[in-house]
Amino acid sequence: MSGLQTTLRLNLGGEGEDPDCINQQPPWVDLSHPTSRSGQPLRTLTQAGIPFLFCENTLLPFPEGAVDEIVTNGVPIDQGATWLGPSLDSNEIKRLLKAGGTWYHDGILVHRKP
Amino acid sequence: MFKELLSNADRIDPGQLQTNARMRFPAVIRASHLREKKPNDPIPTTSESKFVIIGIASYAPDEMALLDRLENAHAVWEQDWEVAVFDVMEWKSSADACKFVTQIPAATQTPILEMWIDGKVVDTKTGLRLVQESLQKFGILS
Secondary structure, three states, rough: OOOOOOOOOEOOOOOOOOOOOOEEEEEOOOOOOEEOOOEEEEHHHOOOOOOOOOOOOOOOOOOOOEEEEEOOOOOOEOOOOOOOOEOOOOHHHHHHHEEEEEEOOOOOEEEOOO | OOHHHHHOOOOOHHHHHHHHHHHHHHHHOOOOOOEEEOOOOOOOOOOOEEEEEEEOOOOOOOHHHHHHHHHHHHHHHHOOOEEEEEEEEHHHOOOHHOOOOOOOOOOOOEEEEEEEEEOOEEEEEEHHHHHHHHHOOOOOOO
C-alpha cells in the first residue's frame, strides 16, 4: 500500500498548469486545439504523461469526502448552463472535499471544509 | 480595470464573484476605449476599416487581463482600429455565436477573435495564446 498516492488534488478545468494535480476536463473538449495556457494541444499534454480525467462538470466520479484539495482557475462556477454545457457546481466541489480539505479558486483559498 | 472585477480579497463565493463580474462588465467597457459588441451589431464594411471583435469569458482572469492590456495600449491602436468586445457568457448556445462573430461557429476555447479589414475577415483565432499572438501580429498589442 505504501506506493499509493495519499494526497488527492484535482484541478477542475485544469490544463496541466499545476504539476501535482489530476486535471479534469469536460468530454466535449477538443484534444487537438492548443490550450489557452501552454499553447500545446491537450493530446500532447496527455501523451507527455500529465494526468487528465474527462468527465462532465456536474458528475465528478469521486466519492464524498475523497479529495484533499481542489483547484479551479479561470473556469465558470455556479453559472448554470454555458454554451458548452453546465458550469462547475460549488456544492459538488464541497461534496468531494475531505474534512479539512481546501478549495483554491484563482489562487485564493475560498473554502476549507469543516 | 477589467481584471479587478475578479479580484477576491474578501474571499467571497467564486460563483457570486463571477456573477458580479458578469453584471459589471458592460459598465467597465463603457468606461474604456473599447466598445461593446452587441448581438447582430453591424460590422464596418467600408474600405480601410479595421475592426476587431474579441469575445472573452468574464469568469477568466487571464482574459480580463488581456482586455486590460488592450486598454492600456489604446494609444497604439485607436487611430486605426475599432475594438469591440463581448462576454461569451451571453451565448446561451453555440447557435448564438453567429450573432457576435461570423466565422467561429462553435468555439471550445476562449477568448475568441475575429479581425476584419476592408470589410473582409482576415483572421480568426480561439484560445488565449493564439489570440494574443494574432493581436501582436497586427500591431494592436506589443
